[in-house]
Amino acid sequence: MEDRIIAVTELKEAMALLCSINDGDCALLYAYIAACGGSARMSDAQLHTGFDDRRMERAESLLLLYKLCRRSGEAPVRPDDGYTPAELLAAKKTDPAFAGICDYLEQALGRSIRKSEIEILYGIYDKLNMPPDVILLLINYCRIRNRLSARELERRAYQWHDEGIVSYSAAADMVQQAEDSGGRYGALMSLLGLGGRSPSESEEKYLAAWCAEGFSNELIKLAYDRTMLRTGRLQWRYMHSILSDWKKKGCTTRADVERSEGVTGPLPTVKKQSAKAEESVEESVTKAFEKRLQEREALKERRLQELRRKSPDFARNEVELGSMTVARARAALKGDRAEVQRISQRQKELSEERAYILKGLGVDESYISIPPDCPDCGDRGYIGDHMCHCFKKACMEEERRRASAK
Numbered sequence: 001m002e003d004r005i006i007a008v009t010e011l012k013e014a015m016a017l018l019c020s021i022n023d024g025d026c027a028l029l030y031a032y033i034a035a036c037g038g039s040a041r042m043s044d045a046q047l048h049t050g051f052d053d054r055r056m057e058r059a060e061s062l063l064l065l066y067k068l069c070r071r072s073g074e075a076p077v078r079p080d081d082g083y084t085p086a087e088l089l090a091a092k093k094t095d096p097a098f099a100g101i102c103d104y105l106e107q108a109l110g111r112s113i114r115k116s117e118i119e120i121l122y123g124i125y126d127k128l129n130m131p132p133d134v135i136l137l138l139i140n141y142c143r144i145r146n147r148l149s150a151r152e153l154e155r156r157a158y159q160w161h162d163e164g165i166v167s168y169s170a171a172a173d174m175v176q177q178a179e180d181s182g183g184r185y186g187a188l189m190s191l192l193g194l195g196g197r198s199p200s201e202s203e204e205k206y207l208a209a210w211c212a213e214g215f216s217n218e219l220i221k222l223a224y225d226r227t228m229l230r231t232g233r234l235q236w237r238y239m240h241s242i243l244s245d246w247k248k249k250g251c252t253t254r255a256d257v258e259r260s261e262g263v264t265g266p267l268p269t270v271k272k273q274s275a276k277a278e279e280s281v282e283e284s285v286t287k288a289f290e291k292r293l294q295e296r297e298a299l300k301e302r303r304l305q306e307l308r309r310k311s312p313d314f315a316r317n318e319v320e321l322g323s324m325t326v327a328r329a330r331a332a333l334k335g336d337r338a339e340v341q342r343i344s345q346r347q348k349e350l351s352e353e354r355a356y357i358l359k360g361l362g363v364d365e366s367y368i369s370i371p372p373d374c375p376d377c378g379d380r381g382y383i384g385d386h387m388c389h390c391f392k393k394a395c396m397e398e399e400r401r402r403a404s405a406k
Contacts, residue, residue, distance in 0.1 A: 005039055007033070008039070025058065029063060066387070088115065092118070097132040098121075131167075193234070227239040321350045328347065376388055
């Protein structure tokens with residue numbers, strides 16, 4: 001197996017969490033890594049624990065899943081310094097630029113932002129000292145990629161900071177790249193029979209790599225056909241290995257591939273590969289959470305379309321409210337307090353008008369602001385960098401389901 005180094009994270013509740021996971025292999029591997037000073041090579045751990053590859057990978061994946069360990073080279077989980085409610089309220093009231101950022105995020109999300117989201121947003125603004133206009137572009141970047149959440153904003157903000165993407169021009173280039181690649185990713189997902197949903201984070205890494213390498217749709221489709229023929233299912237890692245092999249051989253078209261293989265059609269069926277059989281627990285649960293979010297957003301959009309058809313006044317009000325939010329964010333960035341106050345008053349008037357229109361239609365704001373199943377994380381699974389209790393519970397249930405199915 002590939003030799004890796006993982007390190008334990010400093011979690012006070014580690015022992016209690018290991019008990020709740022209730023997995024002996026996981027606990028033994030954690031104990032070995034801790035005994036080695038906090039980090040260890042997986043090849044050494046496998047030698048000392050006597051685990052085979054399957055047990056080793058499962059124990060390691062559980063430690064990573066529950067944030068008990070991190071891979072070498074990954075940034076450690078940043079401690080939550082915790083702003084007080086008074087500090088957050090003061091920041092929103094006295095700092096027009098930050099207030100504009102909050103308004104812009106609310107517009108992008110289509111709902112009011114929560115205290116935990118304001119705290120993460122202020123952490124980006126305060127700790128990283130990221131310019132307000134760059135944060136607006138960061139919000140757009142996450143929205144274009146269909147991953148707009150406080151957790152994703154925080155993760156991407158630290159990534160941009162580490163990569164030196166701190167100027168408006170550099171951030172604008174990132175947004176443009178996201179817009180350019182979005183259509184290609186959608187086309188490739190359809191080509192792979194996965195149309196109708198956004199790629200997961202791990203899937204997107206493969207798509208980005210294929211686009212960066214310049215693989216044509218024709219070549220990707222051929223690799224997909226070969227993967228399905230040989231393994232009976234879509235295995236991203238196996239498909240990537242096929243494309244990488246063709247790249248090394250200089251194959252850029254189907255004809256190049258067939259000439260290199262000495263055939264003029266699909267390869268004959270061969271024995272299925274013993275590649276990784278299924279996606280990880282975290283990937284599976286993440287996809288389930290993403291699907292739940294998409295379904296709720298789709299329901300919200302259907303209801304909005306229904307209200308727009310029924311009431312031209314609602315449609316007009318919605319457009320004007322949206323434009324006011326963007327205008328306030330821009331005015332705040334310019335430091336024009338008078339304009340911010342004028343727009344805020346107009347927003348209040350439009351919100352009151354919206355409530356009156358909805359009442360006339362026999363509904364209220366809750367009809368289009370559909371509450372999440374988990375109010376703590378908004379069904380995103382994470383609060384900042386910390387796994388929400390609902391996500392942990394879903395992972396444990398999935399782990400039990402897989403164990404009982406064996």
